[in-house]
Amino acid sequence: MALLEERRRSGVVLFVAVVLGHIVLISAQVTSKSGMPVLQAVAFGLVAEVQRFGAGIVEGVSTVWSGYIDLRGLRNENERLRHELAEARILLQQERALASRSEQLEALLDLKSAAALETAAAEVIAAAATPEFRTITLDRGTGAGLRPDMAVIAPGGVVGRVLVASARAAKVQLLIDRNAAAGAVVERSRAQGVAVGLGETHLRLEYVHDTADVQVGDTVVTSGIDGIFPKGFLVGRIDRVERSGTGFRFIRIQPAIDFTALEDVLVVLTPPIPDPALPVGIP
Secondary structure: OHHHHHHHHHHHHHHHHHHHHHHHHHHHHOEOOOOOEHHHHHHHHHHHHHHHHHHHHHHHHHHHHHHHHHHHHHHHHHHHHHHHHHHHHHHHHHHHHHHHHHHHHHHHHHHHHHOOOOEEEEEEEEEOOOOOOOEEEEOOOHHHOOOOOOEEEEOOEEEEEEEEEOOOOEEEEEOOOOOOEEEEEEOOOOOEEEEEEOOOOOEEEEOOOOOOOOOOOOEEEEOOOOOOOOOOOEEEEEEEEEEEOOEEEEEEEEEOOOHHHOOEEEEEOOOOOOOOOOOOOOO
16 A cells, blocks of 8 residues: 555656646747747746845845944044044133133232232142141242241232241141131221131131120231231131120131132232231230
């Protein structure tokens, strides 16, 4: 039975092959409406479809490659634009810094012109690392006429005094240092006192008479009685007043100077002239 079934299948396959062969021979002889043999037309159609498929693949690959190239170009362009933007921002910061620097130097020049004092301009090149000793270092020294106990001022007000000076540098004790003090007077009421550093960001007004007129918001200026700081330079404003009975327990001054932002100062080379209307010495 198996052999018979196998022969039957072989016969069917042979029959199909013969039929297809005849069809192919007939197609090779029969022509289409265009005059092309049917077999050649079918073969051309199959080849054309294969070519169409191949062209589609090539076009797809070309499109993907072009997109990749364009994407790389876009990325490079974005990178260039980001770089140019960063450079522009840096340039803008530099221009702002130069403008700020010009304003500071202009204010310093105005102060130098307005003050009837001999002064030397100096630049801050360093600051003390610890808040316990509030000092800065200047780029001018004895070669420029700087000496210990000379007053240091800025357009905003009093900075401090020279502690020590070398040939080309000087250390300045800031007014907020714990060991710093300056004769002071309340501008509105003329109440006398001494501005003492607290070692932080504020000053304390001490030795004020119990009956003195002192209020929050009052402006405090140098009195000139200490022999170091010229009279009339701004120290700061009173921002806190505490009374104890009939007297004062605590008077705090907000300094006029931002000591963290100092860049340029003036050193007063001539000692101040004492005011004969004020008492001599600090209480």
